[in-house]
Amino acid sequence: MAVIYNTNYTHNPNAYLTLGVERAARNLFGKDQVVVADNMSLGQVAASGEHDTLICIDGQRINTQLLRRVRPAFRTMILWTFEDPFMRDFNVDNASLFDFVFTNDPSCASYYLGKGHYLPLAASQSIHERKIKTSAELDYDIFFAGTMWPNRVATLRHVIAAFPDARLKLICPGNEYLPPLPDDIAALAIQRPVSHEAFIDFANASAITLTMFRDYASHGDISQATAPGPRYYELALAGTAQVVEAPEIMDARYFEDVSGVALARDMKGVVDAIARLLSDPQAREDAAHRAQKSVLEHHLYENRLRRIAEISGADFGRRQQSLSRPPRRRRLRILMCTHSTIHEQAWGGVEVYQQTLCALLGREIEFFYWLRRGVHCRLTSASGQELERYDVPEVGWMDAMCDGAEEMAFSNAISQYNIDIVHFQHLGHHALSLPIIAKACGTGVVFSAHDFWLVSSRYNLLNHELRYNEGEVMSVVAQDVVLKAAENIEYGCEETRRAFVSKMLHSVDAILFGTRHSHDLTHTVYPILDQKQSLTLGIPSP
DSSP states (O other): OEEEEETTOSSSTTHHHHHHHHHHHHHHHOGGGEEEEOTTTHHHHHHTOOOSEEEEEEOTTOOHHHHHHHGGGOSEEEEEESSTTTTHHHHHHHGGGOSEEEESSGGGGGGGTTOEEEOOOOBOHHHHOOOOOOGGGOSEEEEEESOOOHHHHHHHHHHHHHOTTSOEEEEOOOOTTSOOOOHHHHTTEEOSOOOHHHHHHHHHTEEEEEEEOOOOOSSTTOOOOSSOOHHHHHHHHHTOEEEEEOOTTSOGGGTTTSTTOEEESSHHHHHHHHHHHHHOHHHHHHHHHHHHHHHHHHOBHHHHHHHHHHHHOOOOSOOSSOOOOOOOSSOEEEEEEOSOOTTSSSOOSHHHHHHHHHHHHTTTEEEEEEEEETTEEEEEETTSOEEEEEEOOOOOTTTOSOOHHHHHHHHHHHHHTTOSEEEESOOTTSOTTHHHHHHHTTOEEEEEEOSSTTTOSOTTOOOTTSOOOGGGGSSHHHHHHHHHHHHOOOTTHHHHHHHHHHHHHTTOSEEEESOOOHHHIIIIIHHHHHHHTTTTTTSSOO
16 A cells, blocks of 8 residues: 655645645555555554555655654655755755655756656646637636746746737736836736636636746755656646747757647747747647647656556555564653653652652653753653753743744654653643644654643633632633633633644543553553554664
């Protein structure tokens, strides 16, 4: 069974790429042979032992620590880059994690030391195919959409000047690093992004779609690709006649496998190609049909996945049984996230419970503590020895649902020390998001609910007079009234916090309510979670 994992997240403007690859994989390998994973689910998916092959797509925000943890669960790991050559050095540095690397840019294949293969992106029949319109059905003559890199601005201004009577559809968003649009473009263009579906529909409704490639270095010194990106194939399938302006660095052979496309090397060539097609509607329609036929036969994601399967020889079938748990060669490692320990100057009651667990289970389990105070996060041993210290900005911890600095430090500590299970004793002084981060790192997650902190930021249950009143803690609504009286916290604020807590608890494998019995953890929770995660964590480890 194959796992598809978009390293650049699945919910962003390019989410359709993940969807296109997923649909093609299900068509090719079987609907029940493919699963899509994200940072939250990859560890659990890997731990099931049902999957032979992991296909990581994009590579732009790759979580190398997570991938190292899940590596033992897969026989074959494949990377398909989407941002070469602009992120070539970054991708090359991460290539050691993979058995095969497929790059979207042919100039980069040799950099992957024998693992690299050129594999362009493609189109999805379910997402991009449209019925080709006749001239009478078209709404626009010329369509272009894209971020306004400087090279695109110059060409587009020439096109506007050359065809003053043409029906134009221009979508020209910029960004903070680019200058404002010239007046002639700004007067005609939509200056914000549109959905991918709208982009394809606009192309389908246009006689000609202009394709221009980026000439801008946002990573390193490389500013141009050497082969077309996915838009080239998507537009061909959308049923429009495509005029492509491409620099000489892009070899013509990478365009010739799609028929009907007009390739131009300069602005004059672009204008001439547009003029020819606009003056001959039948030729324009024939060009659109030829291009669409080429993509349907050779440039769907099904074609690309067949190529991956052919080169890698990977097994895309489901394992009938999960792998047996290998014997452990080291003690289980558990990280306790808490507000304090007996080694700190100020503490109350949970610290005794923590220390009791460490004393009773020390022969079987290696314990660590995660602490935060002020501008530091600290990883300590069970004896209180500081192992790591991370500088973080101070935050109002009672209100902190997410905190990037602590989340990154926490993730690094889990990976560096190969933590198997994170046991949250308390999230006081910590970001509430840490259980989500722990699950994303592939660990088992236990949460001991010792007090009212998950329900209300006023966790001591005392009212505005610092007295305990049973009637005021019988419901969360009553507690919100107390918060309003005591701290002037507006109604609804705590509801937002509780909604986040509810989401966070979905990443928890086991919740223990006020338990003080180490036996419960020794013989039930810890071993079960360890077994569940044994493949993900690469157990046994040295």
